[in-house]
Amino acid sequence: MHAPTPQPPDATEAWSDADLDLFHDSVRRILAHEVAPHYDDWEAAHCLPRSLWNRLGDAGLLGVDLPASLGGCDAGVDLCLMICEEISRQGFGGLASAYNIHANIVMPYLWHLGSEAQQQRWLPAMARGDVLGAIAMTEPAAGSDLAAMRTSAEKVEGGYKLNGSKVFITNGLLAELVIVCAKTDPSAGARGVSLFLVDTSLPGFSRGKGIAKIGQHASDTAELFFDDLVVADDALLGEVGKGFVYLMQELPRERLGVAAQSLGAIDGALQLTLDYVQERRAFGQAIGDFQNTRFTLAEVKAQLDVGRAYFQQCLSAYSRGEMSAVAAATLKLTLTEMQCRSIDRCLQLFGGYGYTLEYPISRFFVDARIQTIYAGTSEIMKEMIARDLLGRGR
Structure with a gap:
């Protein structure tokens, strides 16, 4: 049995303070019903169950600021941030980080930068929780220094061939979609970085075992590997070199x-x-x-x-x-x-x-x-x- 789903106002109406309070109360009830009874077990397992994302999607908590046509509630960014805050307030730090990556980072990247075809392919599924997102920037030898990035994306006929690895990737063990930062021009430093939408079912993609951390245990963190992984041209997010x-x-x-x-x-x-x-x-x-x-x-x-x-x-x-x-x-x-x-x-x-x-x-x-x-x-x-x-x- 699932927690009651919050009922957003009609998409043509503005969210009033009463609407926001009602939605916030619904978020609390959903977390109390779907998360609180199980969270200690998830911490011990060092991973969230994949089915949780479907339950959060069913409850209307994923992609709330997207348009209804893409599975959202036509709400503002403040609603998404309120959910992040409430998850964290209840002591579910690992889930808060995982939610922030999926709903507050990866989905907005697609909404702001993606083509209509990319948005239609991925965002409704992400709003339902059928697809979990991650973003892969950090490498073993390159954290904040993008110029030192080694993961490459070589142009080939009909697409790009990715080689390299990423580390400390939140949602890395479970994600079906990863936004990967890669060098399309190794000689251009940070200006040679491009972004790619990588379907994790593609040949050449693999994951290391989960990384043990001192905290946020329920948030799975993994190393990702790309070995001659070929993505089509339409996997490029935005323009080449604009990453x-x-x-x-x-x-x-x-x-x-x-x-x-x-x-x-x-x-x-x-x-x-x-x-x-x-x-x-x-x-x-x-x-x-x-x-x-x-x-x-x-x-x-x-x-x-x-x-x-x-x-x-x-x-x-x-x-x-x-x-x-x-x-x-x-x-x-x-x-x-x-x-x-x-x-x-x-x-x-x-x-x-x-x-x-x-x-x-x-x-x-x-x-x-x-x-x-x-x-x-x-x-x-x-x-x-x-x-x-x-x-x-x-």
């Missing part, structure tokens, strides 16, 4: 998604801590009665509120098509670092219990650590901000 431009164009939304996960995780960890410190007693009083506890919680809440205000400012700018790469870097740097600090402080209030797997705060703690690394490390975010500052100062 770097497209990546920069789509990064603001990706970083909004990561920031939404940070907000949800901080909020979820704070709620757990508030409950604990009011129940747990030491030296004859509730832990929440100690000044250190109250001041710690107050600081976390204040930072959360300020972070949310900047997130909303960036989201508004993104919706107007005005969010800069520097603003996205500032948002990602600020909120992910805040997430790690805030959850560390919350865990401290649990004492020894916070270090045990029995208490969910421990999962919030280990799941947070990757947030300052993927989608651009904190160091890369600082470099982007500093370059902008120094450039204006010349």
Whole structure:
């Protein structure tokens, strides 16, 4: 039995605050019904069940901001980000990252860059959960440095031949579609990168075993291999040599998604801590009665509120098509670092219990650590901000 499906308003109508509240409540119920009872088992298995994506698709949670003709709800990006945040708030960090990749990154790439034929082929199936998406940029010897990328796409008759490998690919074990970044012009550095839609059933595609991580265990992470894998000409996403431009164009939304996960995780960890410190007693009083506890919680809440205000400012700018790469870097740097600090402080209030797997705060703690690394490390975010500052100062 599945959780009740949220009912979006008619596509011709705007989403009111009441509509959004109703949808948000539906998301909570779906997660409580479809995810919460099983999540510990999925963490132990280090992988989500493939059938979960079909259930999320049936519930209308995939591709919500796509047009109805492509399986969406004609909603705004804010609805997709709300789902990212809610998944994270409930302590499902691995699922939040997997959802962010599929629904907030891969599907928008196709919607913004794909041809009509590519959109019709892939997006309705992705909205149903029949096709799970991944994006493959990082390589064993090339993370943020796209110029060092070695995966190649050689032009052949009727298509391109891909050779190379990618690593740390979220959804890599289960994905049926992978957006692959490859060099079509090895001599052109970052300007020689192109994007390809790779059907993982094609000959020449293979996956390594899942990569064991310290956190986000339910999010499968894998190494992918391309051995003389030939894709047709119509697998090219956008134009040849424009891959770097497209990546920069789509990064603001990706970083909004990561920031939404940070907000949800901080909020979820704070709620757990508030409950604990009011129940747990030491030296004859509730832990929440100690000044250190109250001041710690107050600081976390204040930072959360300020972070949310900047997130909303960036989201508004993104919706107007005005969010800069520097603003996205500032948002990602600020909120992910805040997430790690805030959850560390919350865990401290649990004492020894916070270090045990029995208490969910421990999962919030280990799941947070990757947030300052993927989608651009904190160091890369600082470099982007500093370059902008120094450039204006010349």
